[in-house]
Amino acid sequence: MQRFKSPYLFGIFLALFCTLPVSAHVGSPDVYAQGDAGPYKLFVVIRPPLVIPGVAEIEVRSSTPGVDKITITPMLLTGEASKHPPVPDTMTRPSGDAQFFTGHLWIMATGSWQVRFSADGSQGPGVLSIPVPATSIATRKMKHGMGLMLAALGVILVLGMVGIVGAAARDAQLKPGEKAPPQNRRRAYVAMTVTLAILVLGVILGGKWWNAEAADYASNIYKPLQMTATLQPNDVLDLKMTDPGWLSARKLDDFVPDHNHLMHLYAIRWPAMDVVYHLHPDQAETGDFRLTLPSMPAGDYHLYADVVHANGFPETLVTSIKVPFIQGRALAGDDAEGTATSLKWNGSGTELSPSYKLPDGYTMTWKRPVTFTAKAPEDFTFTLLDAQNQPPKDMQLYMGMVGHAAFVKTDGTVFAHIHPSGSVSMAALMMAQSQNGSSANNSGDMKDMPGMDMSGSSESIPNTVSFPYGFPTPGNYRIFVQMKHGSTVETATFDAQVQ
Ligand SMILES: [Cu+2]
Known part of the structure; x- marks a missing residue:
């Protein structure tokens, strides 16, 4: 974090102190979905806000003609709050395109949200609900040049203030053209010294306040569950999860199955990306998933594990592992493998x-x-x-x-x-x-x-x-x-x- 020479700039800094939202995926926060709101087929884009609370930008395209009106409502996905939706907002048509609607919604808290789309038109009403995980994932670093520029502006502000106070103390009561007497000059030096001291103190206190705010904010920033992978005897891949501390409500024992499995694991040989596995480890105990690996070529693999919590909040856990050549079992069940030529860009x-x-x-x-x-x-x-x-x-x-x-x-x-x-x-x-x-x-x-x-x-x-x-x-x-x-x-x- 960078300090600034003037408290006036903290506001600017605050505005720049943005965060990146997260979703189930890694580095891909926007929600893309298609589904039916009754008779209307909708393609929905939800771009979660940069900060929570913040505004989610929403776009809808209906591939079914005849939609007159779409309203949007943000709600928590589960729990009591999900039963009491707020007043819906009406989406607008920003262009002459009658099938394209935009709108925005305030997302007020971190959590597992949904947006309810209610469409109405020539074929009657219909509803579609799309889940949106909303949280902040990281503070965005300020660019070095920007920091230097703001720091320089801060110095100018402080010196300018000192100069103005000095001039006021020295010259304010003089008639035009009159020369300042020595006692005025002395008074000006005292005033400038005091002003400088006050401003420097302000900057120091401002810095302390800023650090406290930043630390407070940082505790809310999304920290994905951590995962470590080890290879146990008999080609057993062991995935251990730990919670690095985020919201106290997060648990390691509340996963729900997502298309038939508690965990979907992609293993991709890196950096060639020439071998990929889609596997489904089983939960051995809380926070511990295991899988007997199939036959695999040796290499470094990136592991991406998708899980979903009971409140519908999805997470992708990331780790990597070095695997020797494995002469293991054949693929079974829903497990699958693919091979491709090495990446050549x-x-x-x-x-x-x-x-x-x-x-x-x-x-x-x-x-x-x-x-x-x-x-x-x-x-x-x-x-x-x-x-x-x-x-x-x-x-x-x-x-x-x-x-x-x-x-x-x-x-x-x-x-x-x-x-x-x-x-x-x-x-x-x-x-x-x-x-x-x-x-x-x-x-x-x-x-x-x-x-x-x-x-x-x-x-x-x-x-x-x-x-x-x-x-x-x-x-x-x-x-x-x-x-x-x-x-x-x-x-x-x-x-x-x-x-
Ligand atoms: Cu899938």
């Missing part, structure tokens, strides 16, 4: 083609847009074809959904596990939807979610999946997309460069 390298050849002759194709812009909402659409370039006849749901995707930035700063319904945790989405009892489609079953069907029948399962998401920052990303046919989980790999 350095100007000369080529990114992977949007048509990805899978080891069994199948192909996954991405309808890739020409360019990507950071924070722009996008539909990522992938199609699986068999060796004859036909839609596979044995399409299956993979953990209840048509597809799963992981968006990973090559510098390791972003990890987001996305589903056809978007970036929200499925467990939290079900909690939110189950409260909209009045709406026809919202029984809370997973089969009501886009791309989610628990019935297990293969007739209706499409070979195309689409994920609503937006890259949070410019840079290079690798995307791992999984779809299932027969008993095979296909993992395809794609690259994207974001402007």
Whole structure:
């Protein structure tokens, strides 16, 4: 933290003392979701505020025509407060586009929130609720140049004040043109010394006050659960969680299953990003998850573990582990693996083609847009074809959904596990939807979610999946997309460069 030479600047500093919000994902705080508000299919973007309390920016696009009005209401996801929604706000249409709505909402406290969208129009009313984890993750460091500039301005302010007081004490009672007598000069020096002392004292006290405020604020900043990974005998991966201290209400024993599992673990070989595993460790005891590793090539792996607390608050725990070559068990259950060519981005390298050849002759194709812009909402659409370039006849749901995707930035700063319904945790989405009892489609079953069907029948399962998401920052990303046919989980790999 930097100190400033004038208390006047603390206000400016305070305004710059921003925080980054967090979501289940790493480095990807904005919520992208699609779902049905009754008869209307909505694509929703919620950008949580930089500070809590703060304003969340919300955008909605309806792909169903006829929506006249959408209102938005922020509510806690669980507990008594979730039953007493405040007065809704009406979204506006900022452009001539009748299908596009924007609005903003105050999020008043850290926690597991939801935004309830109530749409009305030519096809009647409908409700969609989207969970939003709201918290502050870190203080943003001030740029060095900015700090220097503000410090210099502070010095000018202090010296200017001293000069003004000195001039006033020396010259204020003189007639125009009259020369200041020696006693006036003495008085001016005394006044300037006293003023300087008072201002310096003010700066020191201001600094102390500032540090106290910053420490108070820092205690509220989100600190994800910590995780350490060790390799035990018999290829058992042991993941131990510890709470670094954040909100006292957080627990290690209140996880709820999210699409069938308490934990979804992505293991990605780093830095080549050429091997990926989607695994599901079991809870051995509180704060301790274990898994017998499948056969794995040796290397350094980044581990990203998704869990969801009972109040719907999702967390992604991050660690890494060095793994020797493991001649282990075969993959089983929902576990899956994928391999790709090593990452080659350095100007000369080529990114992977949007048509990805899978080891069994199948192909996954991405309808890739020409360019990507950071924070722009996008539909990522992938199609699986068999060796004859036909839609596979044995399409299956993979953990209840048509597809799963992981968006990973090559510098390791972003990890987001996305589903056809978007970036929200499925467990939290079900909690939110189950409260909209009045709406026809919202029984809370997973089969009501886009791309989610628990019935297990293969007739209706499409070979195309689409994920609503937006890259949070410019840079290079690798995307791992999984779809299932027969008993095979296909993992395809794609690259994207974001402007
Ligand atoms: Cu998933």
